[in-house]
Amino acid sequence: MIDTATATGDLSEVARQLRLDILDSTTKAGSGHPSSSWSAVEICTALYFGGVLRYRADEPWWPARDRFIMSKGHAAPLLYAVLARAGYFDRELLWTLRQIDSPVQGHPIHGLLPGVEATTGSLGQGLSLGIGHVLGGRLNGLAYRVYVLLGDGECEAGQIWEAAMAAAHFGAGNLTAILDYNKFQETGPIAREMGLEPLADKWHSFGWHVDEVDGHDIGAIIAKLRTFPARPDQPSILIAHTVKGKGVSFVETDFTWHGRALPPALAERARAELLQGGPVA
Amino acid sequence: MQLGSKAGYAPATMPLRNVFGEALLDVATDNPRVVVLDGDLGNSTMAETVRKAYPERFFNLGIAESNLVGVGAGLAACGLIPWITSFSSFLLCNAYDQIRLAIALSNINAKVLGSHGGITLGKDGPTQMGIEDFALVGGLPTFTMLVPSDPVSMRALVKLATDHVGPVWLRSSRLPLPVIYDEESTFKIGQANIVRQGDDVAIIACGIMTAIALDAAADLAAEGIEARVIDLLSLRPLDVDTIVAAARDTGAVVTAEEHLLTGGMGSNVARVIAQHHPVPMRFVGLADTYTESADPADLLVKYHLTADDIAAAARDAVAAKRAQG
Ligand SMILES: Cc1ncc(C[n+]2csc(CCOP(=O)(O)OP(=O)(O)O)c2C)c(N)n1
Ligand SMILES: [Mg+2]
Numbered sequence: 190m191i192d193t194a195t196a197t198g199d200l201s202e203v204a205r206q207l208r209l210d211i212l213d214s215t216t217k218a219g220s221g222h223p224s225s226s227w228s229a230v231e232i233c234t235a236l237y238f239g240g241v242l243r244y245r246a247d248e249p250w251w252p253a254r255d256r257f258i259m260s261k262g263h264a265a266p267l268l269y270a271v272l273a274r275a276g277y278f279d280r281e282l283l284w285t286l287r288q289i290d291s292p293v294q295g296h297p298i299h300g301l302l303p304g305v306e307a308t309t310g311s312l313g314q315g316l317s318l319g320i321g322h323v324l325g326g327r328l329n330g331l332a333y334r335v336y337v338l339l340g341d342g343e344c345e346a347g348q349i350w351e352a353a354m355a356a357a358h359f360g361a362g363n364l365t366a367i368l369d370y371n372k373f374q375e376t377g378p379i380a381r382e383m384g385l386e387p388l389a390d391k392w393h394s395f396g397w398h399v400d401e402v403d404g405h406d407i408g409a410i411i412a413k414l415r416t417f418p419a420r421p422d423q424p425s426i427l428i429a430h431t432v433k434g435k436g437v438s439f440v441e442t443d444f445t446w447h448g449r450a451l452p453p454a455l456a457e458r459a460r461a462e463l464l465q466g467g468p469v470a
Numbered sequence: 471m472q473l474g475s476k477a478g479y480a481p482a483t484m485p486l487r488n489v490f491g492e493a494l495l496d497v498a499t500d501n502p503r504v505v506v507l508d509g510d511l512g513n514s515t516m517a518e519t520v521r522k523a524y525p526e527r528f529f530n531l532g533i534a535e536s537n538l539v540g541v542g543a544g545l546a547a548c549g550l551i552p553w554i555t556s557f558s559s560f561l562l563c564n565a566y567d568q569i570r571l572a573i574a575l576s577n578i579n580a581k582v583l584g585s586h587g588g589i590t591l592g593k594d595g596p597t598q599m600g601i602e603d604f605a606l607v608g609g610l611p612t613f614t615m616l617v618p619s620d621p622v623s624m625r626a627l628v629k630l631a632t633d634h635v636g637p638v639w640l641r642s643s644r645l646p647l648p649v650i651y652d653e654e655s656t657f658k659i660g661q662a663n664i665v666r667q668g669d670d671v672a673i674i675a676c677g678i679m680t681a682i683a684l685d686a687a688a689d690l691a692a693e694g695i696e697a698r699v700i701d702l703l704s705l706r707p708l709d710v711d712t713i714v715a716a717a718r719d720t721g722a723v724v725t726a727e728e729h730l731l732t733g734g735m736g737s738n739v740a741r742v743i744a745q746h747h748p749v750p751m752r753f754v755g756l757a758d759t760y761t762e763s764a765d766p767a768d769l770l771v772k773y774h775l776t777a778d779d780i781a782a783a784a785r786d787a788v789a790a791k792r793a794q795g
Pocket of ligand 1: 340
């Protein structure tokens, strides 16, 4: 029984394997959101394999577990790859993504697979669920922490700010939001479509402790998360500066890959890049 | 899967949503008062056609559907004709109260596109599917509700919706649909179209189920059952005359919809038939369940929305009619 996932092996190698699993599962499915998933690989690696989250893969609904809620539900391929690697279910299931009769749904559905804490896919909802888990933990006398992964485009949703207000109001010090700030939403750059800045100031003014990090530096993410909460009654947000499509050069530079799987030929190019750690000549 | 092939229709070439994009561009070109509002899905709903042609009349409100609807209603109050566009699930489920007060109860002249209706968006799965839009828009009494079934009807209904004064909901979906109509076909709000003649049973369908109903009718004809296929097109107002005539002429009615049966089109058609000319009815649609992520063809089979399912329902309705003597 693992209460604390220990940082075993080289975490950047874990991240590389997760990227490959995301690539293979979405290409096989012929659809999905690889670029949105690759953006947050290091964030999830830090949480699940960097000793941050306390979980028991063999007892997925262990009441005292830390919660991870994937609010940007279209990054489901990342969540599934992480849960499989963490031992929640057989990795072979990844190759049934989006197929009939498979629990590996296009967007996560609560309880269909062990470790999937929330049904998401309509953006804007995860932070509120996180507050519910915080309040529930209080009533149940459990001192777990709750982590919610948000998209930057997702922060355009009013519900996010309703939740931001409520989390501070309820003094949810054990709540941490991590913002995958990749600067792109579906139809274009955030700054062009719906400006969010000054984003850190917004969260700050809602009463949150705010910190920022290079969202692809696993060690830095772990270190920042360890400093939370700054005050026991204050929710925290880690604004992680990321690159949408991280790891695959031609996806990083073309936002129109949002919501599209790589066709097999391009998937091979992506695999070569991921294996050698950079663009292939 | 090639909808309409058994009935002899040429294979579909363009997804219905792309036809919507072209039709929207046409009405925006014809009428400078048309404005388009997007919820960061213009590349998916195809409303981006207007963004490219008339950027000054296109507004992306981002991932914020309540605000999107409110802004659209405000534009309508200024005499503009807003097309408020997103997936039907996100619009109705995130902004129902805004649609209710700012558009429906205000009887404001706004047009709402609910794209990706039904289950045939497929692999994105049940969180994104719109299987409850007929029921929810049904709960907004001032809304006209239109469901195109092919490229020709999509173009016609987008134009009719734009010209109509008052709230209109229009459902779009993702699959390519075969061309059922021709240049001579006519369309009117409140008018259902008979797309196949027959007097043994009537199949009343809408959206993608119309092409599937035509396939079922081809199979039934091989067994000597001639089905009248009615493309409902206008879910509100309903074409009571055409529905009642179908019940009277055929004595057996099947409805087919890519929607939950509870609160769906069939229940509204049944209300008309029960009141005016009761006959045996059967209902093809989604049982009380969510579906799942999968290829659209697999979903249609697993959730009983195929030509075989419609044909079986038609045989059953005909048998019930004959048993009544
Ligand atoms: C309520 C809602 N509206 C629209 C969508 C469609 N949609 C899916 S992903 C996406 C863009 C998300 O952008 P962001 O939050 O920045 O996530 P990223 O993919 O960049 O990680 C949109 C608009 C949705 N899923 N939910
Ligand atoms: Mg983003």
